[in-house]
Amino acid sequence: MELRHLRCFLAVAEELHFARAAERLHVDQSPLSRTIKELEEELGTLLFARTTRSTRLTRAGRLFLERVPYVFTALDQARASVQDAAAGYHSQLRIALSDGISPERLSRLMALCRQDEPDVAIRFFEVPLAQQLKGLHEDLYDLGFAQSADVDDGILAVPAWSEPLRVAVPARHPLLAHKTIPLEEVLRYPLVMGDPEYCEGYCRQVDRILRSVDQVPLVTEQVKSLNLMMALVAAGYALGLAGASQIQTCRESGIVARPLDRKAVLTTWLLRPDAEAPESLERFVERVASLDAERRLTT
Structure with missing residues (x-):
């Protein structure tokens, strides 16, 4: 098994489309298919189930996908x-x-x-x-x-540190009439939140705060980065919830940070x-x- 086999597997597993994976790797589709077949033959099992309409990971493929990224992490660390x-x-x-x-x-x-x-x-x-x-x-x-x-x-x-949770509000938004914004008022408007897969801890903490009132939030977008969250807020697309220092250091203009009407903090932990x-x-x-x-x- 060579690194090229693993790189090809990752590309196909992430794209779930051989043509797109080949384009991403800057190779033709036929050599890519042969490389995947070589890998499957060496492992003695199919990694992908292919039809004329779709490509999906088999159970063995999903298990392999859990381990392969660590090979490249270890290699990068050695380098x-x-x-x-x-x-x-x-x-x-x-x-x-x-x-x-x-x-x-x-x-x-x-x-x-x-x-x-x-x-x-x-x-x-x-x-x-x-x-x-x-x-x-x-x-x-x-x-x-x-x-x-x-x-x-x-x-x-x-616990490493804590900071106040703030509402990121677009300039000239009606909520800016409040110096401290009632959480019930925040939940009247659309929210942009972190993606639970990429911001799992953040989402858990914010969800606990939102569940302190009997209202269902209207989450219009889930994003992987604070920069995208702040860009959407600045455009007037939705409100955001983030740490005070995160809003303060964002590059977007046209955003005002307001505290909530209750104690709400985001805690960062050191894990070891x-x-x-x-x-x-x-x-x-x-x-x-x-x-x-x-x-x-x-x-």
Whole structure:
């Protein structure tokens, strides 16, 4: 089995269309089909069920798809380790990020790390929460940040920081008559929310807040990124819900952040394996705690 087999499998599994996968890989469809057939023959099972109208993964294909991305993650990490060593770094921290973590908090943390331990390389991996948890179990990541404490056995979840949840409102919207907006009023308007697959922790926290009133939210769009959420809000398409610092640092003009009429916060957790950790990781965790303590003293 070669890497080209795995790359071709991933393209077809994600596109579920051989012609589109071939176009994505810049190859003809016939060689792509032969490569998939070679892979299936080596594995001794079909990975795709094909008809004249559709292509779908078999059960074996779905199981294979769960594992193949980790091959490329491990390969990328091996390449990065060699590059870091050649650049003079003595060690490396692999950090997974889920739920669109606040760039303001993260940048302050990274600046402190670079100041205190410039010989430690830090690598980031933006992944869904489920993939982060698997990676922590399988030593693909040293730690992670997510907006969820619903973790598996063997993973520790420690609060890293919290920030107020704000309503992102288009300029000149009638809700701006309120200095603090009643949640019932927010739910009278369409909302753009995070995609549960990519923003799982965020969605759980926001859903708990929305369920505190007896109204069903009108979610018109689910997005993978805060930037798209803010673009839709600025265009007057819907209201958004995000952390105060996230709205403050967004690039879109024409957006006003308003607090809700009740206590509503988004909490970010640091996730790590429940095992003895190297000293560099322990020092990193201490920095996270020190930054949160500093914030509490100044607010």
